Amino acid sequence: MLIDTHAHVNFVAYKDDGDEVTKRALAENIWMINVGSERDTSRRAVEYAKKYSEGVLAAVGLHPIHLKEQKVGAQIDEYESVEFKTSAEKFDYKYYKSLAQDERVVAIGEIGLDYYHNEENKLLQRETLLEQMALAQELDKAVIFHCREAHNDLLAILKNWDLMGNQKLRGVIHSFSGRWSQAQQYLTMGFYLGFNGIITFARDYDKIIKQMPLERLLLETDCPYLTPEPFRGKRNEPSYVKYVAEKIALLRDITYHEVAEVTTANAKKLFKI
Numbered sequence: 001m002l003i004d005t006h007a008h009v010n011f012v013a014y015k016d017d018g019d020e021v022t023k024r025a026l027a028e029n030i031w032m033i034n035v036g037s038e039r040d041t042s043r044r045a046v047e048y049a050k051k052y053s054e055g056v057l058a059a060v061g062l063h064p065i066h067l068k069e070q071k072v073g074a075q076i077d078e079y080e081s082v083e084f085k086t087s088a089e090k091f092d093y094k095y096y097k098s099l100a101q102d103e104r105v106v107a108i109g110e111i112g113l114d115y116y117h118n119e120e121n122k123l124l125q126r127e128t129l130l131e132q133m134a135l136a137q138e139l140d141k142a143v144i145f146h147c148r149e150a151h152n153d154l155l156a157i158l159k160n161w162d163l164m165g166n167q168k169l170r171g172v173i174h175s176f177s178g179r180w181s182q183a184q185q186y187l188t189m190g191f192y193l194g195f196n197g198i199i200t201f202a203r204d205y206d207k208i209i210k211q212m213p214l215e216r217l218l219l220e221t222d223c224p225y226l227t228p229e230p231f232r233g234k235r236n237e238p239s240y241v242k243y244v245a246e247k248i249a250l251l252r253d254i255t256y257h258e259v260a261e262v263t264t265a266n267a268k269k270l271f272k273i
């Protein structure tokens with residue numbers, strides 16, 4: 001059994017075949033957490049979870065990229081580019097709280113800081129993140145953090161959170177993109193690091209994956225984005241999380257079975273599945 005801890009079958013890329021994609025994964029004993037990024041995708045993540053008796057869970061939250069109206073475009077490599085439009089959403093605590101109260105919602109996310117896409121609204125990003133961390137604290141949910149080019153600020157926010165006497169949060173830094181020194185700080189604070197298909201086509205994180213404790217590593221796809229080898233150029237989906245597991249086994253020189261067993265136990269522990 002594997003758990004894709006960060007999927008977006010709730011996104012428009014699957015509007016025609018989301019249930020087929022979901023069933024394909026479940027048939028291989030691959031579970032998933034569909035992660036929301038704004039009002040509608042958060043609601044849809046919960047709707048998907050309600051349709052299945054087991055194996056499909058949800059996270060709800062407001063991603064920093066959706067705090068501003070803009071056209072987002074990014075070229076990931078020669079095989080993949082991403083384009084979408086966002087509208088400026090203001091975080092509505094009550095709305096997200098009512099969604100998150102469902103027991104199938106295992107985390108608040110994805111939330112965080114994104115200076116890669118927006119640098120001019122750092123204060124708004126920080127305030128919105130803090131409100132959602134407070135929601136996670138109130139409901140005792142895990143947190144799924146998104147962080148692009150902002151690790152030192154996120155680390156400072158997390159350290160301050162503890163210093164202010166708040167309840168310690170549990171969570172994952174999804175699609176980890178920082179340096180080893182930053183990884184170590186997150187690990188010391190008790191957080192998990194999530195890795196996806198990027199590690200099958202880029203070498204940047206090999207060292208971190210070899211050095212970090214396997215007991216803190218989570219598998220994810222971030223589908224429909226970041227499709228792993230050997231499917232670069234195609235739409236990603238939760239069942240491809242097995243290729244991420246295979247790559248981790250190769251890098252750490254352990255069996256696929258051990259990667260599956262440990263990372264699944266990690267996800268169950270963090271998300272209280």
Ligand SMILES: [Zn+2]
Pocket residue numbers: 006008035110222
């Ligand atoms: Zn995501």
